[in-house]
Amino acid sequence: MRRDTMDVNVILAFACYRCEEPLSITTQxxxxxxxxxxxxxxxxxxxxxxxxxxxxxxxxxxxxSVRPYTCIRVLPTPSAN
Ligand SMILES: [Zn+2]
Numbered sequence: 001m002r003r004d005t006m007d008v009n010v011i012l013a014f015a016c017y018r019c020e021e022p023l024s025i026t027t028q029x030x031x032x033x034x035x036x037x038x039x040x041x042x043x044x045x046x047x048x049x050x051x052x053x054x055x056x057x058x059x060x061x062x063x064x065s066v067r068p069y070t071c072i073r074v075l076p077t078p079s080a081n
Contacts, residue, residue, distance in 0.1 A: 010061035012044075014053065017066050021048040043069045 013024040025044055041056045054069035 010057065010059075012055060012057055012061055012063055014055060014063045014066050016046040016048060016051065017053055017068055018051040019046065019049040021046060023047075023053075039064055 009026060009028050011024060011026050013022070015022050023044070023046060027042060039056045039058055041054060043052050043054050045052050052069040054067045055063055056065045056067075057063045
């Protein structure tokens with residue numbers, strides 16, 4: 001069953017890869033096609049140490065991996081279309 005073009009709010013809980021600060025963020029995945037097997041990746045800056053964590057998570061909000069992110073980018077913002 002497809003759930004495309006829905007607004008999906010997911011809560012991501014993870015520990016910063018560098019300082020191990022427990023973090024949780026809520027992100028909205030507007031318009032993304034989130035299949036059970038599809039992973040979504042975002043970059044999140046740790047407020048504690050400032051390092052950017054590169055998260056991969058699935059449609060249920062389960063964080064699959066946390067890696068260092070080498071390029072500084074802001075959080076992806078949902079497109080307005
Ligand atoms: Zn940190």
